[in-house]
Amino acid sequence: MLSSAIVDNLLSAPVLAFVIAALVTLLKGDIRLPDGLYAMLSMYLLLAIGLKGGKGLAAADLADVWQPLIASVALGLVTPLVAYAALRRPGGLGVVDAAAIAAHYGSVSAVTFTVVLAFLDSTGEVTEGFLAGLLAVLEVIGIIVALAIAQAHLARERGGTGDGDDDGDSGWAEALAEVVRGRSIMLLLGGLVIGLVAGAERLEPVDPLFVGLFPGALTLFLLEMGTVAAQRIRDVREAGWKLVALAVAIPLVNGFLGALAGSLSGLSVGGTTVLATLAASASYIAAPAAVRIALPTANPGLYITASLGVTFPFNIIVGIPIYYAMAKGLA
Amino acid sequence: MITTERQLVTIVAEAVLRRRLLDDIRSLGATGYSISTTDGSGTGGRQTSDWEGPHVRIETIVRDEVADAILAHLVEHYFTNYAVVAWASTVRVARPAKFG
Numbered sequence: 001m002l003s004s005a006i007v008d009n010l011l012s013a014p015v016l017a018f019v020i021a022a023l024v025t026l027l028k029g030d031i032r033l034p035d036g037l038y039a040m041l042s043m044y045l046l047l048a049i050g051l052k053g054g055k056g057l058a059a060a061d062l063a064d065v066w067q068p069l070i071a072s073v074a075l076g077l078v079t080p081l082v083a084y085a086a087l088r089r090p091g092g093l094g095v096v097d098a099a100a101i102a103a104h105y106g107s108v109s110a111v112t113f114t115v116v117l118a119f120l121d122s123t124g125e126v127t128e129g130f131l132a133g134l135l136a137v138l139e140v141i142g143i144i145v146a147l148a149i150a151q152a153h154l155a156r157e158r159g160g161t162g163d164g165d166d167d168g169d170s171g172w173a174e175a176l177a178e179v180v181r182g183r184s185i186m187l188l189l190g191g192l193v194i195g196l197v198a199g200a201e202r203l204e205p206v207d208p209l210f211v212g213l214f215p216g217a218l219t220l221f222l223l224e225m226g227t228v229a230a231q232r233i234r235d236v237r238e239a240g241w242k243l244v245a246l247a248v249a250i251p252l253v254n255g256f257l258g259a260l261a262g263s264l265s266g267l268s269v270g271g272t273t274v275l276a277t278l279a280a281s282a283s284y285i286a287a288p289a290a291v292r293i294a295l296p297t298a299n300p301g302l303y304i305t306a307s308l309g310v311t312f313p314f315n316i317i318v319g320i321p322i323y324y325a326m327a328k329g330l331a
Numbered sequence: 332m333i334t335t336e337r338q339l340v341t342i343v344a345e346a347v348l349r350r351r352l353l354d355d356i357r358s359l360g361a362t363g364y365s366i367s368t369t370d371g372s373g374t375g376g377r378q379t380s381d382w383e384g385p386h387v388r389i390e391t392i393v394r395d396e397v398a399d400a401i402l403a404h405l406v407e408h409y410f411t412n413y414a415v416v417a418w419a420s421t422v423r424v425a426r427p428a429k430f431g
Binding site for chain 1: 345347348350351385411412413
């Protein structure tokens with residue numbers, strides 16, 4: 001059953017677009033979208049997710065939302081710790097690199113979120129409308145926790161006296177501001193507010209753009225993502241097999257924790273699959289910007305390669321059907 | 332001659348530093364700047380975020396002492412860990428009061 005879900009997922013247009021673009025890039029072909037279109041599609045997807053979430057929130061009962069919300073906060077606290085522990089011990093990485101990568105795994109990937117929504121649509125599973133709100137919560141908390149780990153360790157190494165101009169110290173507040181004020185959170189929250197205030201009926205005139213065209217836009221976007229990820233795959237050899245193995249293992253563990261949290265907080269099978277996918281996903285938009293500022297000595301070759309070169313393709317091709325199976329198993 | 336010498340400081344940096352660098356040059360005495368996006372390659376390695384877009388190129392025309400202060404600040408705070416290059420060149424400007 002799992003293998004047929006993986007095949008079904010692989011044969012969906014967005015995932016096929018990703019795979020084809022990755023192959024073309026590995027064969028040194030050129031399939032990239034114009035720069036402006038890539039930025040436009042990113043904004044469109046985030047706003048569309050926000051609108052959908054806002055509509056869902058407007059229709060939701062507070063009693064249905066609070067448990068998944070608490071589950072998300074708990075996941076945001078736990079998933080970066082899982083990643084950090086794995087990267088430090090079996091991974092053998094230093095504090096700064098382990099915390100930098102953990103920030104990516106604690107945060108979430110909005111594109112992976114859109115792929116799981118498209119996957120669940122194709123399977124006919126219903127999902128709770130407010131899930132995009134959980135995405136915003138998870139996106140921020142995971143980064144805060146991982147940067148706090150780095151901050152605590154580095155302060156201890158310095159004997160508790162920060163000189164104000166070192167890793168984990170100088171950019172800490174600025175990095176958080178970068179995440180919260182960054183375009184991805186702002187578009188997501190903007191969409192949520194618009195959806196919440198306007199409600200489903202008033203949004204009907206814009207639905208053809210933000211709902212009807214969504215799968216097509218996602219397919220176009222994943223064409224670009226396939227190119228970007230394949231370019232990172234070339235860095236995978238440099239990153240080493242241990243990091244590659246962890247970039248697959250951490251999502252599986254965090255995905256299971258997400259499925260457990262979703263199931264315990266009363267989400268549907270679809271909702272649980274989404275929460276598991278969010279917990280398993282690694283950020284490649286908000287986290288790299290925050291980490292670059294807060295932990296400038298961390299190696300981008302490691303954190304970008306792990307999140308974008310390994311975890312993102314793994315999740316959208318194989319991971320999502322696995323998290324779906326987990327959700328069904330726990331239901 | 333109606334023109335006066337000033338220093339044109341040009342900074343090319345990874346896009347994630349945009350806001351931070353603009354705050355810095357203003358606090359060091361720059362009265363204005365031009366900013367554009369640019370792309371290229373160097374010894375600094377890979378870009379960290381495709382979402383943040385390509386590198387930024389910040390240009391500001393300032394007095395000699397401000398140019399020195401900006402370059403010294405970049406040496407101290409950015410050159411070690413970030414992909415940043417910067418240079419100053421002498422230019423001749425009209426309306427020198429506009430540039431500090």
